[in-house]
Amino acid sequence: MPIDTVKSVVREQLDVMQLREQFPVLAREVHGKPLVYFDNAATVQRPLAVIDAMDDFYRRYNANVHRGVHQLSVEASEAFEDSRRAVARLLNASSDREIVFTRGTTEAINLVANSFARPRLQPGDEILITHMEHHANIVPWQMLCEQTGAVLKVAPINRSGELLIDELAGMIGERTRLIGVVHVSNALGTVNPVAEICRLARAFDVPVLVDGAQATPHERIDVQALGCDFYCLSAHKMYGPTGIGALWARESILETMPPWQGGGEMIQWVSFEGTTYNDIPHRFEAGTPNIAGAIGLGAAIQWLEEIGVERMKAHEQKLLELATARMEQIDGLTIIGRAAEKGPVISFTLDGVHPNDLGTIIDHHGVALRTGHHCAMPVMQFFGVPATARISFAAYNLHSEIDVFLHGLEQARAMLV
Amino acid sequence: MALAKLYQGIILEHNRQPRNRKRLASATHRARGHDASCGDDLLIELAVIDGRVREAAFSGQACAVTQAAASMLTEWLQGRPVDEVGSGLERFRVLLENPAAEPDEELGELNQLRPVGAFPARRRNALLPWKTALRALQDPGTAAS
Numbered sequence: 001m002p003i004d005t006v007k008s009v010v011r012e013q014l015d016v017m018q019l020r021e022q023f024p025v026l027a028r029e030v031h032g033k034p035l036v037y038f039d040n041a042a043t044v045q046r047p048l049a050v051i052d053a054m055d056d057f058y059r060r061y062n063a064n065v066h067r068g069v070h071q072l073s074v075e076a077s078e079a080f081e082d083s084r085r086a087v088a089r090l091l092n093a094s095s096d097r098e099i100v101f102t103r104g105t106t107e108a109i110n111l112v113a114n115s116f117a118r119p120r121l122q123p124g125d126e127i128l129i130t131h132m133e134h135h136a137n138i139v140p141w142q143m144l145c146e147q148t149g150a151v152l153k154v155a156p157i158n159r160s161g162e163l164l165i166d167e168l169a170g171m172i173g174e175r176t177r178l179i180g181v182v183h184v185s186n187a188l189g190t191v192n193p194v195a196e197i198c199r200l201a202r203a204f205d206v207p208v209l210v211d212g213a214q215a216t217p218h219e220r221i222d223v224q225a226l227g228c229d230f231y232c233l234s235a236h237k238m239y240g241p242t243g244i245g246a247l248w249a250r251e252s253i254l255e256t257m258p259p260w261q262g263g264g265e266m267i268q269w270v271s272f273e274g275t276t277y278n279d280i281p282h283r284f285e286a287g288t289p290n291i292a293g294a295i296g297l298g299a300a301i302q303w304l305e306e307i308g309v310e311r312m313k314a315h316e317q318k319l320l321e322l323a324t325a326r327m328e329q330i331d332g333l334t335i336i337g338r339a340a341e342k343g344p345v346i347s348f349t350l351d352g353v354h355p356n357d358l359g360t361i362i363d364h365h366g367v368a369l370r371t372g373h374h375c376a377m378p379v380m381q382f383f384g385v386p387a388t389a390r391i392s393f394a395a396y397n398l399h400s401e402i403d404v405f406l407h408g409l410e411q412a413r414a415m416l417v
Numbered sequence: 418m419a420l421a422k423l424y425q426g427i428i429l430e431h432n433r434q435p436r437n438r439k440r441l442a443s444a445t446h447r448a449r450g451h452d453a454s455c456g457d458d459l460l461i462e463l464a465v466i467d468g469r470v471r472e473a474a475f476s477g478q479a480c481a482v483t484q485a486a487a488s489m490l491t492e493w494l495q496g497r498p499v500d501e502v503g504s505g506l507e508r509f510r511v512l513l514e515n516p517a518a519e520p521d522e523e524l525g526e527l528n529q530l531r532p533v534g535a536f537p538a539r540r541r542n543a544l545l546p547w548k549t550a551l552r553a554l555q556d557p558g559t560a561a562s
Contacts, residue, residue: 356455356480357424360539364420372454380456386478387456415424416432416481 033366041392053299083298104245108232123149161188183215187376188337189345198227240300244293312395344393365408422532431485450549487546
């Protein structure tokens with residue numbers, strides 16, 4: 001290989017040690033052991049860039065947005081709207097008018113359910129989701145169906161945890177009013193063929209909502225290329241703060257949607273005789289928003305752009321590959337979710353060791369992992385397990401941390417079995 | 418070390434060889450205890466005659482702590498007057514929330530679950546069988562389920 005090529009390959013690779021220095025929490029110990037943080041699908045850690053951006057807002061220009069003519073309010077409003085532009089850029093939206101700030105993915109889905117879907121639903125109409133959805137993309141639709149007489153349909157998955165796309169295609173019909181699909185499953189890791197689903201839906205003119213909570217930290221997202229109509233994200237899954245997220249929707253769709261919550265900011269003119277509403281996207285942002293959160297999200301996006309999602313993904317996929325291969329060697333360990341294309345998530349069970357006990361024991365090796373149903377109880381029911389343990393990687397995880405985890409796994413088994 | 422105390426001796430022994438882990442055909446009271454976030458799914462069955470628990474059993478899937486707690490509780494319940502179960506739960510809660518507390522003689526072997534108190538995230542597991550038993554007694558209608 002020519003020297004120049006070697007140099008460029010090295011440059012292409014992620015410098016994980018340098019990256020780790022940007023995450024203060026990674027330096028701490030848990031029960032006297034270095035922290036191994038493998039619960040990234042629940043929430044990822046924040047880099048200094050995000051912590052500092054939020055700190056800077058509170059220290060230097062804290063003010064309400066879109067409310068005042070004074071300098072601090074102007075600066076806060078600019079930073080807030082800069083973040084909206086950053087989200088638009090991240091998703092390749094046509095315009096920042098298509099970005100609505102929400103508390104997270106859950107609120108974004110609830111917004112679509114209540115403002116978009118509710119007025120369009122008649123008894124007997126159908127909402128189509130998949131068997132691998134997070135509760136956030138099940139329960140809002142269930143509630144809506146109970147209230148409107150619409151019917152919730154569920155497209156099946158196979159034993160590998162992959163969506164049966166042909167079955168889904170067969171379920172789209174004249175009564176389908178919306179399809180909700182998770183981009184990357186938090187419980188199984190499965191990456192769904194969202195573009196293909198959108199293509200199938202287009203033939204019936206059915207809008208598609210994508211739950212992107214687990215996708216944004218690991219995948220480059222292009223809503224126009226995907227062909228979806230709604231895309232939902234949470235900042236805290238993508239190195240940003242909790243309590244903030246966003247809904248992307250096509251401008252032409254957002255324009256047709258009535259306000260969801262009433263209050264300040266979402267209005268143009270209020271009198272006791274009636275109120276005229278603000279333009280999109282502000283029409284959907286009642287009340288003082290999570291300004292620091294939005295600024296933190298903007299900083300997270302800028303940070304992701306600087307590090308490079310593709311480079312992070314390459315590193316995470318190596319971790320996934322390595323951990324999967326090592327875990328396959330362990331007797332009595334079953335990986336739940338064997339899709340051909342996966343995000344960096346491994347759900348598993350270990351014979352004789354309940355996930356809860358594993359979680360407690362391995363915590364004493366400094367390893368943070370998630371146990372339980374991962375807010376996807378229908379997935380657990382499908383695989384006939386009450387719960388699983390789950391490890392999930394971020395860009396700052398190390399190969400050596402997999403060794404610590406596997407050692408903890410053996411220790412847990414030695415203790416219990 | 419707290420962890421070694423949790424996963425040793427009597428707790429592990431009850432987990433490996435749980436007492437009264439069976440279905441109870443003669444049950445007059447039944448309730449299902451479900452801790453969705455941990456994946457514990459427990460069925461407590463009680464045969465109550467003349468105001469006393471004559472027999473108690475549990476079944477289902479649960480972690481080591483819940484299973485040991487259910488095993489010890491079903492032992493403790495045998496012959497116990499029904500109206501002592503609620504106060505038993507309160508005494509047990511005190512025990513869990515005060516790891517330094519002296520053993521409570523009334524609770525017998527259940528005192529062995531005190532190490533769980535050092536794991537706040539796991540107390541709910543030790544409490545689940547209690548809460549389920551109490552619910553079965555308070556709502557005998559669930560016996561039909």
